[in-house]
Amino acid sequence: MIELIEKIEGEAKLDFSFKDELIDYVKIEFLTARGIEKILQNRPALDALVINPRVCGICGHAHLIATTKALENCYDSIEISQKAQITRELTLNFELIQNHFKWFYLVMTPFFGMPQDPKKAVYASSLMAKAIAILAGQYPHNSYSIVGGVTSSFTNGDLIKVTHLIDECLLFFKQNLVDVDFEEFWICDSIEHIFEKQGDLVDILLKIIYHNLTDMGKSYDRFIAFGENSYFKRGKSKKTVVSEKLKIEHVQEEFISDSYAKNVYYKNKSYEVGPLARAMINKIPLIKDSHRKYGDSIFSRILARVCETAQLLHHSKQLINIIDIREPNYIKPKIDIKNLSGNGIAYVEAARGSLIHGVELQNGIIKDYSIITPTQWNLGCGSRENMGIAQNAMVGLKNTQEAKMVFKSFDVCSVCTTH
Secondary structure, three states: OEEEEOOOOOOEEEEEEEEOOEEEEEEEEOOOOOOHHHHHOOOEHHHHHHHHHHOOOOOHHHHHHHHHHHHHOOOOOOOOOHHHHHHHHHHHHHHHHHHHHHHHHHHHHHHHOOOOOHHHHHHHHHHHHHHHHHHHOOOOOOOOEEOOEEOOOOOHHHHHHHHHHHHHHHHHHHHHOOOOOHHHHHHOOOHHHHHOOOOHHHHHHHHHHHOOOOOOOOOOOEEEEOOOOOOOOOEEEEOOEEEOOOOHHHEEEEEOOOOOOEEEEEOOEOOEOOHHHHHHHHOOHHHHHHHHHHOOOHHHHHHHHHHHHHHHHHHHHHHHHOOOOOOOOEOOOOOOHHHOOEEEEEEEEEOOEEEEEEEEEEOOEEEEEEEEOHHHHHOOOOOOOOOOHHHHHHOOOOOHHHHHHHHHOOOOOHHHHOO
16 A cells, blocks of 8 residues: 655655554655755865755754864864854754744644644744844855854844743743643653643643553664764663764665665664654653653654753753853864865754764865765665664554554654655
8 A cells, every 4th residue: 555645845655565454564765856965066165055954944954054064074173162153053953943843733733633733833933933043144044154153143132032032932832832840841750740731742642642552653762863062962772771882884874776765774773863862862851751651652752852842942041141242153264175175074963863964075176975864764764674763663553544643753854865
């Protein structure tokens, strides 16, 4: 049975096989490709700062910052001010937050008999879009992050505006998703405590329990995160055992026939990326409790993405408090990139998980460029003997409607997958 999945920034084809009235294999195909990696070849290095934010209409900031860092890592040494680093991290946080709100209200709520609520999605995400515009100069698809820093400049008054937007977003969260005191939320280590509250998230989680769906969407219980900053940690987790040792040489890519998406493995195994993976590696108490009771199911996956939204809002306020606006936005590199030869690789945590950019420069010209996106990790189409994360999570389900819900719980993006 073939199902065409839409509203994922493009399309995907799921070819279901059934045995004993249960799904026993799903072939995942992405039908189009745009060839960004090929487009970048033999272009001047700085062209990537304009092209790559357009890999995706939602996570353009993640691609921009990954591009900037990959180019910067071609240098033997380069100086970046703390102000520029915090600015990049803030805009990336805001991009993740606005994505999570859209995913929750536009993608997930309809599966649970709740009406799709564009007003809530648009209002909450627009607050973060305004915050990005203040710090980056425009939104979306800006190129404000450059080699050596950022091009934008802001005042204390601008930071007050951004703080106000964060506070408005926190209020929206409290009034709509979970009516909980945030300081209480940060340290909460019991999912039962959340059940005592009111809100759209609570309604969904209780419906999952009521309809006996708590085992739905379980996969390999393996998680990985390559990006690292002042909040996210780098590492991998098998069930609850976390290791910080990761080597890029253990990351493998391969093309699958009939699909324009590349599979990604770490030591020949599939790993889940995204908010649940980051929460497991960061050892967030509430998510650890959810995982202990419900594993790597849609229950934990939904809770982790919403929990991360609140955590990033709180962390962003902390970052604003340590910005020194007297620091330079940009520090000119000692070597002009037009004369630079070298290799650089960068890791960024995008909304859907770990994003990896790699570049090879020869005298300032891009000779090779590679992009590994989060959806490649989660949506790889492996064989029956070595299925990808989403494939494995759909096996054993009764029908394609359940499978679609599990598939979209990974926050699917077609264009990122087929760059």
